[in-house]
Amino acid sequence: MQPHESSVHYSKWDDSSRDEVSMAAVSSTEEASCGRRVAQKLCSGKLGIAMKVLGGVALFWVTFILGYVTGYYVHKCK
Known part of the structure; x- marks a missing residue:
C-alpha cells in the first residue's frame, strides 16, 4: 500500500x-x-435515481421494522 x-x-x-x-x-x-x-x-443518470429510490425504500422498511419490534417489546402486556 x-x-x-x-x-x-x-x-x-x-x-x-x-x-x-x-x-x-x-x-x-x-x-x-x-x-x-x-x-x-x-x-448519476437513471441508475443513480433507481439506486437512491431503492436505498430510500430499504431505509424506510428497516426503520419501520425496528420501530415495530421496539414498540412490541415496550408495550407488551405482562
Whole structure:
C-alpha cells in the first residue's frame, strides 16, 4: 500500500478580501479513476435515481421494522 500524497493550492482573489485554500489527497491514478467511475455510474443518470429510490425504500422498511419490534417489546402486556 502506497502512502497518500496531498497537494495544497492557495490562491488569493484580487477583487475580494477572501483567500481560497484547497487541499486534495492524491492517490494512485488507477484507484482514483476506478472509484470515480463506479461512483459516477451509481450516482448519476437513471441508475443513480433507481439506486437512491431503492436505498430510500430499504431505509424506510428497516426503520419501520425496528420501530415495530421496539414498540412490541415496550408495550407488551405482562
